[in-house]
Amino acid sequence: MTEPAGRMKDRRVALGITGSIAAYKAIELMRMFQNEGADVRVLMTTSAVEFVGTLTLETLSHHPVDSDVLALQGDGRIGHIAAAHDVEAIVVAPATAHWLGAMANGLAGDTVTAACLAASVPVIVAPAMDGGMYAHPATQANVARLKEFGYRIVEPESGVLASGLVGQGRLAALGSIVDATVAALNGLPAATAAGGTRAGGRTVPGPTRTDMAGLRVVITAGGTAEPIDPVRFIGNRSTGKMGVAVAGNALDRGAAVTLIMGNASVEPPAGAHVVRAETAAEMQAALRALTPPAGPRFDVLIMAAAVADFRPRSPSTTKLGRSAGLTLEMDATPDLLAETSERVRASLPAGSRRPILVGFAAETGTFERVVKKLESKGVDLLVANDVAEPGSGFGTDTDRVTIYSTDMPLEELPLLPKYEVAELLLDRVLIRLENAAAKSDIPADAGAHQPAEVGQ
Numbered sequence: 001m002t003e004p005a006g007r008m009k010d011r012r013v014a015l016g017i018t019g020s021i022a023a024y025k026a027i028e029l030m031r032m033f034q035n036e037g038a039d040v041r042v043l044m045t046t047s048a049v050e051f052v053g054t055l056t057l058e059t060l061s062h063h064p065v066d067s068d069v070l071a072l073q074g075d076g077r078i079g080h081i082a083a084a085h086d087v088e089a090i091v092v093a094p095a096t097a098h099w100l101g102a103m104a105n106g107l108a109g110d111t112v113t114a115a116c117l118a119a120s121v122p123v124i125v126a127p128a129m130d131g132g133m134y135a136h137p138a139t140q141a142n143v144a145r146l147k148e149f150g151y152r153i154v155e156p157e158s159g160v161l162a163s164g165l166v167g168q169g170r171l172a173a174l175g176s177i178v179d180a181t182v183a184a185l186n187g188l189p190a191a192t193a194a195g196g197t198r199a200g201g202r203t204v205p206g207p208t209r210t211d212m213a214g215l216r217v218v219i220t221a222g223g224t225a226e227p228i229d230p231v232r233f234i235g236n237r238s239t240g241k242m243g244v245a246v247a248g249n250a251l252d253r254g255a256a257v258t259l260i261m262g263n264a265s266v267e268p269p270a271g272a273h274v275v276r277a278e279t280a281a282e283m284q285a286a287l288r289a290l291t292p293p294a295g296p297r298f299d300v301l302i303m304a305a306a307v308a309d310f311r312p313r314s315p316s317t318t319k320l321g322r323s324a325g326l327t328l329e330m331d332a333t334p335d336l337l338a339e340t341s342e343r344v345r346a347s348l349p350a351g352s353r354r355p356i357l358v359g360f361a362a363e364t365g366t367f368e369r370v371v372k373k374l375e376s377k378g379v380d381l382l383v384a385n386d387v388a389e390p391g392s393g394f395g396t397d398t399d400r401v402t403i404y405s406t407d408m409p410l411e412e413l414p415l416l417p418k419y420e421v422a423e424l425l426l427d428r429v430l431i432r433l434e435n436a437a438a439k440s441d442i443p444a445d446a447g448a449h450q451p452a453e454v455g456q
């Protein structure tokens with residue numbers, strides 16, 4: 001994502017780094033702040049120094065790093081007190097479970113906590129840790145306490161863990177942390193910290209409309225990467241732009257969005273609950289965890305991800321050499337669209353309003369197969385696009401799509417920005433949602449605002 005330049009021009013920010021494995025990302029975060037025009041000084045816990053060296057941070061920030069709460073500055077001032085008074089915001093990223101606990105209890109044993117205690121400026125906190133640690137009631141109580149202080153929490157993302165389950169604890173997308181800091185510096189309320197670049201580089205300070213308020217929308221975006229060995233994978237040209245545009249449009253209309261993000265070259269929109277899933281198997285696990293019967297109910301599912309149709313049968317655990325050549329045996333992957341639609345429909349309680357399911361079909365040259373797909377996948381709408389057409393399909397900012405539906409004649413839309421395609425698509429989804437509500441005995445907003453449950 002290209003950050004709009006200059007949103008933090010001449011603003012002074014302290015970046016507090018604590019002892020998480022994600023500490024290395026703080027270097028990139030500092031660069032992003034600087035690219036926005038900020039002057040950044042770095043505070044570190046002693047654990048954080050074990051993860052990233054002060055030399056890099058001092059060189060890039062052009063300031064000494066303060067990592068010793070007992071040290072005095074060259075001018076005799078106490079480092080953390082000086083920092084607290086010199087800056088306009090403090091960003092703690094990544095924030096460990098230990099640091100959250102120390103901060104919640106006012107224990108000033110490190111420079112980051114001490115500076116936050118001494119400061120009266122906005123504090124933005126981006127936790128990062130194992131999913132179990134984040135879910136623990138102790139951590140959640142500490143996060144709640146920090147919110148009571150008025151601190152802005154940039155929630156960690158979820159992702160499929162090594163166990164195959166989904167856990168929340170990955171440091172939030174750096175763009176979201178920057179957006180939250182910009183919002184804090186501009187005095188915007190914490191709720192709008194979730195606003196940001198939602199689609200196509202547009203900066204949006206929160207929901208702009210409410211026609212999807214109360215609806216829970218699950219979206220898949222990006223491609224998948226199927227490993228050949230630890231270094232190579234088989235992927236596709238999907239960049240995630242279309243799915244991210246749909247997510248951005250749904251957020252702008254007030255929906256609660258869970259975005260299952262595959263291999264993508266664009267940042268997820270601020271405000272989405274993001275679950276990372278790189279392979280078809282991870283995407284399958286995420287879909288199973290985040291939709292019924294194992295996951296919470298939802299209102300709309302939009303499968304915009306380009307999931308691999310084939311994957312190497314036996315990926316090598318070591319890097320393959322070139323000399324022997326390579327013949328790959330491939331297996332078909334599960335049809336996630338058909339599987340999800342069948343599972344979700346089967347799990348619906350009698351009389352309940354059914355969610356609207358939307359698939360995407362990337363075709364080349366002809367849409368002959370699309371009508372058959374509409375039936376076989378069990379979806380309400382199928383959005384077909386010819387990815388061979390210039391300006392349409394993978395990596396472009398525009399798309400020309402044809403919308404096939406089970407109850408209306410097909411609609412050929414002109415070449416449009418992806419965000420506009422998303423807008424028109426969600427208009428059609430809303431009509432079907434209202435029709436479905438009319439046929440059920442459950443009101444249209446039932447099931448809304450349920451938290452996206454994630455397992456560890």
Ligand SMILES: Cc1cc2nc3c(=O)[nH]c(=O)nc-3n(C[C@H](O)[C@H](O)[C@H](O)COP(=O)(O)O)c2cc1C
Binds near residue numbers: 019096097128133
């Ligand atoms: C390799 C490694 C990675 C760690 N990653 C995290 C992490 O991501 N989040 C976390 O809360 N703790 C993590 N820990 C544990 C913290 O480093 C430990 O609790 C430490 O006391 C935190 O100190 P601090 O909060 O003062 O920086 C990790 C420990 C190790 C050895």
